[in-house]
Amino acid sequence: MTILLLAEHDNASLKDATARALTAATKIGAGVHVLIAGHQCRTAAESAAKLEGVAKVLLVDAPAYAHSLPEPLGALLLSLAPTYDVLLAPSTSSGKNVMPRLAALLDVMQVSDMMAVIAPDTFERPIFAGNVIETVRSKDAKKVITVRTTAFSAAANRTAGAAPIEALNAVADPAISSFVGEELSKSARPELTTARIVVSGGRALQSHDNFVKYIEPLADKLGAATGASRAAVDAGYVPNDWQVGQTGKIVAPDLYVAIGISGAIQHLAGMKDSKVIVAINKDEDAPIFQVADYGLVADLYQALPELAAELGKLGR
Amino acid sequence: MKILVPVKRVVDFNVKIRVKPDGSGVDVANVKMSINPFDEIAVEEAIRLKEKGSATEVVCVSIGPPQAEETLRTALAMGADRGILVGFDGEMEPLAVAKILKAVATEEKSDLIILGKQAIDYDCDQTGQMLAALLGWPQGTFASKVLIEADGLTVTREVDGGHQIVKLKLPAIVTADLRLNQPRYVSLPNIMKAKKKPVAKKALEAFGIDVRPRLEILKMAEPPHRKAGVKVASVAELVKKLKTEAGVLQ
Numbered sequence: 001m002t003i004l005l006l007a008e009h010d011n012a013s014l015k016d017a018t019a020r021a022l023t024a025a026t027k028i029g030a031g032v033h034v035l036i037a038g039h040q041c042r043t044a045a046e047s048a049a050k051l052e053g054v055a056k057v058l059l060v061d062a063p064a065y066a067h068s069l070p071e072p073l074g075a076l077l078l079s080l081a082p083t084y085d086v087l088l089a090p091s092t093s094s095g096k097n098v099m100p101r102l103a104a105l106l107d108v109m110q111v112s113d114m115m116a117v118i119a120p121d122t123f124e125r126p127i128f129a130g131n132v133i134e135t136v137r138s139k140d141a142k143k144v145i146t147v148r149t150t151a152f153s154a155a156a157n158r159t160a161g162a163a164p165i166e167a168l169n170a171v172a173d174p175a176i177s178s179f180v181g182e183e184l185s186k187s188a189r190p191e192l193t194t195a196r197i198v199v200s201g202g203r204a205l206q207s208h209d210n211f212v213k214y215i216e217p218l219a220d221k222l223g224a225a226t227g228a229s230r231a232a233v234d235a236g237y238v239p240n241d242w243q244v245g246q247t248g249k250i251v252a253p254d255l256y257v258a259i260g261i262s263g264a265i266q267h268l269a270g271m272k273d274s275k276v277i278v279a280i281n282k283d284e285d286a287p288i289f290q291v292a293d294y295g296l297v298a299d300l301y302q303a304l305p306e307l308a309a310e311l312g313k314l315g316r
Numbered sequence: 317m318k319i320l321v322p323v324k325r326v327v328d329f330n331v332k333i334r335v336k337p338d339g340s341g342v343d344v345a346n347v348k349m350s351i352n353p354f355d356e357i358a359v360e361e362a363i364r365l366k367e368k369g370s371a372t373e374v375v376c377v378s379i380g381p382p383q384a385e386e387t388l389r390t391a392l393a394m395g396a397d398r399g400i401l402v403g404f405d406g407e408m409e410p411l412a413v414a415k416i417l418k419a420v421a422t423e424e425k426s427d428l429i430i431l432g433k434q435a436i437d438y439d440c441d442q443t444g445q446m447l448a449a450l451l452g453w454p455q456g457t458f459a460s461k462v463l464i465e466a467d468g469l470t471v472t473r474e475v476d477g478g479h480q481i482v483k484l485k486l487p488a489i490v491t492a493d494l495r496l497n498q499p500r501y502v503s504l505p506n507i508m509k510a511k512k513k514p515v516a517k518k519a520l521e522a523f524g525i526d527v528r529p530r531l532e533i534l535k536m537a538e539p540p541h542r543k544a545g546v547k548v549a550s551v552a553e554l555v556k557k558l559k560t561e562a563g564v565l566q
């Protein structure tokens with residue numbers, strides 16, 4: 001069994017999603033190769049080489065791969081595919097973008113959002129907003145998989161040594177797409193999908209200013225990442241990359257605090273695997289209380305300042 | 317420019333689905349079905365491009381059972397020009413859907429195909445990317461803005477860290493994300509008008525494409541249910557429980 005994992009990185013550092021997808025890969029088979037495709041990305045390759053379970057790192061450093069455009073990256077993956085039985089990537093926005101493209105080029109049906117390895121050809125994945133788990137056996141000779149990273153813990157660093165790094169050449173760019181620009185949210189807070197604590201706000205926050213005034217101080221006190229419901233994102237209170245849910249980000253922190261969020265199935269799909277869920281909502285019948293470990297029926301505009309003060313007493 | 321919009325008939329987003337007791341599948345008997353919400357956004361975008369004069373025709377295609385004609389009629393009532401229904405009973409995998417769509421797009425000489433980013437039933441998020449690969453076209457997935465220019469298409473994409481903007485050569489694939497637009501409501505007169513718009517019915521066999529599933533479904537099950545916890549009476553009690561009972565405020 002030969003396995004290739006497409007790494008998630010920003011050219012400088014390796015994303016935690018990679019180490020989690022690596023754990024999934026090692027459950028399928030041993031001796032995983034990790035592909036770092038990017039531009040001026042050697043440090044990311046060096047980080048990957050230090051992960052437990054990595055047998056080799058393939059480094060392809062070229063401007064065409066700087067922004068993970070799926071047309072050149074798909075062509076590169078296709079050129080590497082003949083020697084691998086399994087090709088996988090974390091279910092990040094770039095993994096979800098390129099892997100199906102690769103799968104179609106290989107005439108393979110992808111297993112999306114794989115959350116458990118039952119056998120090297122048999123996997124579990126969530127469907128219908130996580131309300132159903134299907135177990136599927138892939139009949140394709142090669143497997144193409146995206147990994148739900150919240151379902152796997154991150155692979156550890158090796159205690160000593162590093163896997164070899166092999167530099168490979170770029171392949172021809174189909175030259176049908178180009179990068180124009182990006183607007184990335186800047187935040188000093190932990191990254192939403194891997195944070196230990198997440199504080200999310202919903203439509204009840206009513207404005208961007210209220211997110212700043214009520215959600216952010218609480219997040220600061222808890223050292224938490226910030227999230228939101230679709231309603232809050234659609235209304236423009238917070239950026240799109242805060243959306244938690246079926247069609248947003250999947251999170252599973254130790255503590256998830258849902259504030260003024262009703263608990264629609266699409267939202268629950270993104271957070272119901274959190275270890276502890278707290279809900280603050282003024283409607284005692286809000287569906288969010290059906291999944292909350294601790295529910296507080298209260299007006300958030302009163303409860304949040306109080307909560308900040310209580311946490312302050314704990315020295316936070 | 318001719319735009320093709322694939323639309324899927326799915327279980328309505330408000331329905332909480334149940335697994336059949338024998339685990340062989342989900343129970344969709346007497347369940348409300350709707351156009352996949354992302355496909356509604358895709359249809360809206362195509363119609364807006366036509367209204368702006370960037371497109372000449374909007375054709376919608378659905379692969380599904382006879383009732384999928386209702387889904388096409390919804391798209392026609394929004395303003396699409398005509399529909400194509402490829403008959404198929406059951407759940408077709410994205411790879412096979414993409415192969416059929418490739419044949420339809422080739423026959424229709426489509427210049428732009430706008431799909432939904434994901435069907436909210438099987439949550440695959442694959443078809444648009446697969447179709448792009450099979451056609452050898454570029455892809456602008458998870459789009460929140462689409463601009464047609466003389467030399468191609470500029471697409472703003474929702475990505476994990478925010479937004480990415482890419483330029484694509486035409487013909488191209490776009491997949492719609494939630495913030496691309498707010499679909500219009502259909503008026504009664506438009507629903508009536510849509511009944512007269514043409515829907516061509518095509519037999520799957522005519523395509524000569526092997527659509528047999530590659531993933532064998534061994535089992536379907538509901539995940540373990542989370543049980544509701546307790547209601548606390550005050551903020552102070554909440555903090556106390558989080559610290560001592562849940563142990564999440566170390």
Ligand SMILES: Cc1cc2nc3c(=O)[nH]c(=O)nc-3n(C[C@H](O)[C@H](O)[C@H](O)COP(=O)(O)OP(=O)(O)OC[C@H]3O[C@@H](n4cnc5c(N)ncnc54)[C@H](O)[C@@H]3O)c2cc1C
Pocket residue numbers: 201202203204228229230231232243244245246247248249259260261262263264265266267270280281282283286298299300301329353354436
């Ligand atoms: C295709 C599709 C995809 C979707 N994907 C997602 C997704 O990924 N993520 C997602 O979140 N949603 C998603 N949704 C939307 C989802 O269905 C809900 O509409 C959305 O989650 C509702 O957001 P909300 O809970 O903030 O708003 P609401 O449902 O309006 O709830 C607001 C809550 O705030 C409470 N409240 C009001 N005022 C106060 C106050 N002062 N103090 C305390 N509580 C108060 C109310 O009691 C209510 O429960 C999707 C929908 C569709 C159709």
Ligand SMILES: Nc1ncnc2c1ncn2[C@@H]1O[C@H](COP(=O)(O)O)[C@@H](O)[C@H]1O
Pocket residue numbers: 321322323324325352354355377378379380408410413430431432433434435436438439440441442443444
């Ligand atoms: N049976 C189908 N008929 C028409 N379009 C489909 C079908 N299945 C998927 N699609 C399109 O592909 C998109 C993504 O679906 P999926 O890859 O299944 O998540 C949908 O939003 C539709 O635009």
